[in-house]
Amino acid sequence: MDNLKVLLVDDELEFVSTLAERLEMRNFVVSTANNGEKAIESVAAEPPDIVILDIMMPGMSGLAVLKRIREERPNMPVILLTGMGAGCAVADGMDHGAFDCLTKPINIEDLIDKIGKAVAPAGKRV
Amino acid sequence: MDRKSQFIGKVTAATTHELKNVLAIIKESIGLMQDIMSLNKAPVANQDKFERTLSRMMHQVTRGVNLSIQLNTFAHVADHDVAEMQITHVINQALFASKRAARLKNVVVECELPQGAIIVNSDPLALQMALFQVLGLIIENVGAGGHIHLKSHGAGKPPIIKIIAEPTDKDRKAIIQKVEASPDWKRLKEWTSEINVRLDIDSDMEGITMVIEKLESDISGSK
Numbered sequence: 001m002d003n004l005k006v007l008l009v010d011d012e013l014e015f016v017s018t019l020a021e022r023l024e025m026r027n028f029v030v031s032t033a034n035n036g037e038k039a040i041e042s043v044a045a046e047p048p049d050i051v052i053l054d055i056m057m058p059g060m061s062g063l064a065v066l067k068r069i070r071e072e073r074p075n076m077p078v079i080l081l082t083g084m085g086a087g088c089a090v091a092d093g094m095d096h097g098a099f100d101c102l103t104k105p106i107n108i109e110d111l112i113d114k115i116g117k118a119v120a121p122a123g124k125r126v
Numbered sequence: 127m128d129r130k131s132q133f134i135g136k137v138t139a140a141t142t143h144e145l146k147n148v149l150a151i152i153k154e155s156i157g158l159m160q161d162i163m164s165l166n167k168a169p170v171a172n173q174d175k176f177e178r179t180l181s182r183m184m185h186q187v188t189r190g191v192n193l194s195i196q197l198n199t200f201a202h203v204a205d206h207d208v209a210e211m212q213i214t215h216v217i218n219q220a221l222f223a224s225k226r227a228a229r230l231k232n233v234v235v236e237c238e239l240p241q242g243a244i245i246v247n248s249d250p251l252a253l254q255m256a257l258f259q260v261l262g263l264i265i266e267n268v269g270a271g272g273h274i275h276l277k278s279h280g281a282g283k284p285p286i287i288k289i290i291a292e293p294t295d296k297d298r299k300a301i302i303q304k305v306e307a308s309p310d311w312k313r314l315k316e317w318t319s320e321i322n323v324r325l326d327i328d329s330d331m332e333g334i335t336m337v338i339e340k341l342e343s344d345i346s347g348s349k
Contacts, residue, residue, distance in 0.1 A: 015151045084142070104147065
């Protein structure tokens, strides 16, 4: 997965910057956005291979961002992040077409595993 | 549900989300330090101490995450007047809520969870309070080093939670008699009857039996 382009979207600046550094150490090319609007702009300006998106953000929510991405780039894989497990259940129930959902704090190995599956050609969307 | 309980529930639930964000940042920061150390080919002074400390910090993050998950679940107890709940969930929440009180008295609270699903239909907050207070009474009286066992079954409906005292050096019967004689026990029996929960001293004087009868919405609404 060397040079795979990942867009990290979360309003928690320190979370985003630290996770970005960890992914960069593993040869991912990481860009970040701290709100939904910036995420949409970033996807349009320089489409990443995958988006890691926090559900609960002030302003435009993660699910609203996901909906926009689905409309404009239906094949772009998105992995959702949430603070509580219930958030993933809600997101699943709403069936917005995210590839998967992880509860924070995440395990980086789990995240990389899911990224790998999401970008693989046979990656199954849920 | 009264407004005060709803308010506390909402603020607590929101705070647990923030806590998880804080813990996520700490976890990623520890992870980054571990990454840097593992990439460092040259030996680092006091490397073992760094590694031990990072591992200890990670352990505390995990502990904090578990606490915030339980606190979040507990905060949502105030969401409904009457709800269907798994009895295992009720017991686990009571264990969480009583953990500190038990630790301070050097008492161990254990539970034997049922195999199948046992559903109770009750006021979630009041039921938690009732079980918490029953546990509190036994924790107070069982003595240091004592054990408390929680068992449940729903075969002979309605569902039952049995709270059994196991003291180390005291007569079990004396403990239960002490609980029964306390003014708190009388008060507890009275108010739990309002939510269709019946508290009884076990016939063989092992502990307390909590019989959870189905609660209709209008009963709870009149509290």
